[in-house]
Amino acid sequence: EPEVTQTPSHQVTQMGQEVILRCVPISNHLYFYWYRQILGQKVEFLVSFYNNEISEKSEIFDDQFSVERPDGSNFTLKIRSTKLEDSAMYFCASSEDRVAHEQYFGPGTRLTVT
Amino acid sequence: ILNVEQSPQSLHVQEGDSTNFTCSFPSSNFYALHWYRWETAKSPEALFVMTLNGDEKKKGRISATLNTKEGYSYLYIKGSQPEDSATYLCAFNSGNQFYFGTGTSLTVIP
Numbered sequence: 595e596p597e598v599t600q601t602p603s604h605q606v607t608q609m610g611q612e613v614i615l616r617c618v619p620i621s622n623h624l625y626f627y628w629y630r631q632i633l634g635q636k637v638e639f640l641v642s643f644y645n646n647e648i649s650e651k652s653e654i655f656d657d658q659f660s661v662e663r664p665d666g667s668n669f670t671l672k673i674r675s676t677k678l679e680d681s682a683m684y685f686c687a688s689s690e691d692r693v694a695h696e697q698y699f700g701p702g703t704r705l706t707v708t
Numbered sequence: 709i710l711n712v713e714q715s716p717q718s719l720h721v722q723e724g725d726s727t728n729f730t731c732s733f734p735s736s737n738f739y740a741l742h743w744y745r746w747e748t749a750k751s752p753e754a755l756f757v758m759t760l761n762g763d764e765k766k767k768g769r770i771s772a773t774l775n776t777k778e779g780y781s782y783l784y785i786k787g788s789q790p791e792d793s794a795t796y797l798c799a800f801n802s803g804n805q806f807y808f809g810t811g812t813s814l815t816v817i818p
Contacts, residue, residue: 598751639805650804652805696754701751
């Protein structure tokens, strides 16, 4: 069964460093998403991406964040200058279409900023 | 920021019992309501996507209903089994944002 994959599973970085989290969505899916969950808090929507551009983004997704689909398979989230409060589990998801379609989540990347 | 509430926060039931829990969301700007099943150390697994008021969806022993006018959805599990133990998460889609509840943690005792 096709699945969304994410690498790395755990990333430790120092405050101020740039990180890139990688995702490979399911191949025939058209919409891609990033979410995060800070420990003990709700899952939060960051951004959705369609047709090689950002479709929607939340208030969290400020200038420090960017997303890219550099080739036909990868979907990346870059955090330019990490802060301690960026420590969270980051989930990528993909769906065939936007509204009434299920989103398939990857296993997540745990980002720890020290 | 819109508020999505789930209740109860946690639930323990005996194997074979039926159970249900609630997701409450704003009744305005409704686009879709997603239900997920989330097992520990795994990623959320999609159960249902509901878009129309009065929608009822079923997958095996799990079903869900939707009332967009009053802003709630119920998830029902009939004849709970130990493998149903997980956190059940709902997410409200307002069209351009997704808002998650905190989840209901279900433990089914054999």
